[in-house]
Amino acid sequence: AQSVTQPDIHITVSEGASLELRCNYSYGATPYLFWYVQSPGQGLQLLLKYFSGDTLVQGIKGFEAEFKRSQSSFNLRKPSVHWSDAAEYFCAVAAGDSSYKLIFGSGTRLLVRP
Amino acid sequence: SAVISQKPSRDICQRGTSLTIQCQVDSQVTMMFWYRQQPGQSLTLIATANQGSEATYESGFVIDKFPISRPNLTFSTLTVSNMSPEDSSIYLCSVEEGRGTEAFFGQGTRLTVV
Numbered sequence: 001a002q003s004v005t006q007p008d009i010h011i012t013v014s015e016g017a018s019l020e021l022r023c024n025y026s027y028g029a030t031p032y033l034f035w036y037v038q039s040p041g042q043g044l045q046l047l048l049k050y051f052s053g054d055t056l057v058q059g060i061k062g063f064e065a066e067f068k069r070s071q072s073s074f075n076l077r078k079p080s081v082h083w084s085d086a087a088e089y090f091c092a093v094a095a096g097d098s099s100y101k102l103i104f105g106s107g108t109r110l111l112v113r114p
Numbered sequence: 115s116a117v118i119s120q121k122p123s124r125d126i127c128q129r130g131t132s133l134t135i136q137c138q139v140d141s142q143v144t145m146m147f148w149y150r151q152q153p154g155q156s157l158t159l160i161a162t163a164n165q166g167s168e169a170t171y172e173s174g175f176v177i178d179k180f181p182i183s184r185p186n187l188t189f190s191t192l193t194v195s196n197m198s199p200e201d202s203s204i205y206l207c208s209v210e211e212g213r214g215t216e217a218f219f220g221q222g223t224r225l226t227v228v
Contacts, residue, residue: 034217043221043222044219046217101159102147102217103159104157107156
């Protein structure tokens with residue numbers, strides 16, 4: 001069965017520091033992978049997605065992620081974090097052959113120190 | 115990108131009652147989904163709303179508890195029936211335009227059952 005693991009429940013970084021959020025997936029075929037951000041009281045916003053091709057994917061707000069098939073990982077990175085990046089981040093994989101259902105990880109809450 | 119309107123945005127309901135949540139999309143979409151996000155948890159798929167036919171429910175979710183309608187390609191409803199405090203969650207509508215495209219989410223409906 002497909003699954004997504006985000007091993008870090010909380011991460012705290014200082015403003016201006018670099019960030020890496022971890023995501024590991026379990027899926028039998030080539031996965032479709034996503035990172036979403038959820039700010040307090042907000043819906044989910046797509047940061048970036050990987051379907052195929054270049055394994056380094058650029059997203060919005062300065063985020064990027066790298067797909068590593070050998071490690072079953074899709075870690076999210078940002079070189080310099082801003083206070084407005086404080087939010088909940090979800091990694092997800094699209095499951096199923098004929099539908100586009102998303103399986104979400106448990107999420108990582110990012111706290112940013114001034 | 116698809117714009118999704120969910121109503122109501124939040125509600126407080128008495129146990130034993132039912133609440134119907136509406137999801138309206140500004141364009142015709144192929145797939146519509148309903149997710150639940152329990153407090154402090156990740157998102158879990160409830161069901162796929164199929165246009166003109168019965169919804170497809172995920173394991174652990176049943177039609178009697180979460181009846182879903184989808185009369186056309188732009189609208190769906192989710193009813194939370196015979197509510198208990200355990201149903202207190204955020205319920206989110208999501209749409210896809212086909213495999214390989216982005217999933218768009220509504221702002222969610224925050225339900226509190228007292």
